[in-house]
Amino acid sequence: xxxxxxxxxxxxxxxxxxxxxxxxxxxxxxxxxxxxxxxxxxxxxxxxxxxxxxxxxxxxxxxxxxxxxxxxxxxxxxxxxxxxxxxxxxxxxxxxxxxxxxxxxxxxxxxxxxxxxxxxxxxxxxxxxxxxxxxxxxxxxxxxxxxxxxxxxxxxxxxxxxxxxxxxxxx
Numbered sequence: 001x002x003x004x005x006x007x008x009x010x011x012x013x014x015x016x017x018x019x020x021x022x023x024x025x026x027x028x029x030x031x032x033x034x035x036x037x038x039x040x041x042x043x044x045x046x047x048x049x050x051x052x053x054x055x056x057x058x059x060x061x062x063x064x065x066x067x068x069x070x071x072x073x074x075x076x077x078x079x080x081x082x083x084x085x086x087x088x089x090x091x092x093x094x095x096x097x098x099x100x101x102x103x104x105x106x107x108x109x110x111x112x113x114x115x116x117x118x119x120x121x122x123x124x125x126x127x128x129x130x131x132x133x134x135x136x137x138x139x140x141x142x143x144x145x146x147x148x149x150x151x152x153x154x155x156x157x158x159x160x161x162x163x164x165x166x167x168x169x170x171x
Contacts, residue, residue: 029072037136047088058082059143060118117143
């Protein structure tokens with residue numbers, strides 16, 4: 001009988017912990033809702049494809065510059081297998097079981113490699129991180145761990161080249 005009470009007590013404590021984590025995640029989403037706002041929708045015309053689709057794992061999005069301040073609004077904080085493609089007008093991140101994320105070209109401020117993102121730590125330069133500005137003005141980092149890390153230099157160079165071309169066109 002004593003053993004049964006211990007098991008029931010431990011199970012109750014475990015369930016209480018789960019409930020408290022769920023509740024905290026919901027409260028975090030409420031606090032972030034105004035900062036995040038509505039995400040850009042995928043336009044009908046994406047422009048020419050600049051890079052081949054890259055498959056991998058979407059690690060989540062965080063509020064910049066913190067690599068651990070995961071966004072709890074909507075499904076931005078949940079990991080998912082994904083495919084990322086670079087177009088003239090922006091970056092399309094299509095996630096399995098979640099809504100696609102459209103990152104307009106003019107919103108991208110940097111694309112870099114990092115060791116970790118959203119609580120996921122990898123080897124050096126194991127994560128591709130896109131820093132971009134939401135329509136609300138909040139800067140966020142979106143993390144992606146590609147299946148093939150050899151494509152990372154193309155992703156980081158392409159954004160640098162696109163920024164240079166945009167600057168030259170305006171000047």
